[in-house]
Amino acid sequence: MRYIFDNDLHIHSYISLCSKDEAQTPEAILEYAKENRLKTVALTDHFWDASVSGASGFYQIQNFEWISRSKPLPQCEGIDFLFGCEADIDKDLRLGMPKERFDDFDFVVMALTHLHMVGFAISSEDAATAEGRARVWIERFEHFLSLDLPFHKIGLAHLATHLIAKGREMYLRILDLLPEEKLYELFGKCAQLGIGIELNSADMSFADEEADRVLKMFRIAKKCGCKFYMGSDAHHPDRLKAVKPIFERAIDLLELTEDDKYQLKRI
Ligand SMILES: [Zn+2]
Ligand SMILES: [Zn+2]
Numbered sequence: 525m526r527y528i529f530d531n532d533l534h535i536h537s538y539i540s541l542c543s544k545d546e547a548q549t550p551e552a553i554l555e556y557a558k559e560n561r562l563k564t565v566a567l568t569d570h571f572w573d574a575s576v577s578g579a580s581g582f583y584q585i586q587n588f589e590w591i592s593r594s595k596p597l598p599q600c601e602g603i604d605f606l607f608g609c610e611a612d613i614d615k616d617l618r619l620g621m622p623k624e625r626f627d628d629f630d631f632v633v634m635a636l637t638h639l640h641m642v643g644f645a646i647s648s649e650d651a652a653t654a655e656g657r658a659r660v661w662i663e664r665f666e667h668f669l670s671l672d673l674p675f676h677k678i679g680l681a682h683l684a685t686h687l688i689a690k691g692r693e694m695y696l697r698i699l700d701l702l703p704e705e706k707l708y709e710l711f712g713k714c715a716q717l718g719i720g721i722e723l724n725s726a727d728m729s730f731a732d733e734e735a736d737r738v739l740k741m742f743r744i745a746k747k748c749g750c751k752f753y754m755g756s757d758a759h760h761p762d763r764l765k766a767v768k769p770i771f772e773r774a775i776d777l778l779e780l781t782e783d784d785k786y787q788l789k790r791i
Contacts, residue, residue: 527752527780529771532557533566533788534610534633534681534722534755535764537594540569541582543759550597550605556764557603564604564788566631567594568681571609572620580644583612583620588628606630606788610681612638615646617667626674631788633681633722633755636664640687654694658701661688662710669713676789679720679753684727684738696737707744715749720786722755725767728774735777742778751786752778 538548550567557565569591572583597605608631612620626632638644639660642651650656665680689695714721723742730738746752756767778784 566606675717682724711748753786
């Protein structure tokens, strides 16, 4: 059976500093879930725990107290509205939350690819070339998989985001530089650990002629047995209204079935 778009596990509210849109409320997100008959949605505002040093200016203010202002989340029968966050790792591979903090979240999306944050997520030296950026993409992924974390409630956010590069040409080149053998190794481990793989609405907004290059990693992930969830990564209500056809196209191109769907295990 074809994959049914019934989940969106990466959504921001006005609380995220890159949103600040008063209309992007938990209530508006619940409304989006109702309109699209979604069964599970997750609020994932940007987060860096105050107990971990090294927060950038962007992250410093977005601590647990800051993002907890959205609680309690509005609920509705038939829809699971999860409290989550979007976590990050800095260029010294320091994870922005201690292991015990995962207990406070239903779900965590891990952003390993914020390579636009030069100086924070990647050194300026590595950021200077496509080769350096591709190497850091792999290093951050590999390091994350070596950690001792509750992987059953973690998803990998926007792995093919345009944020990895400056410009479309460099972006596609970085994707080409990721060795297939390494991708099999990384996604094989993700499948083993039960980590969800995100199909991010921005990543999936590629031109038809770019499809094979962007989808390469996701096709490998599928072959490895990884499970997929949808992530609008919406910061504004108009984005929530626009994502359904994008997800439907990605589902078709990847030929996803219900067996490929990520199911959050509540343990
Ligand atoms: Zn992100
Ligand atoms: Zn996000």
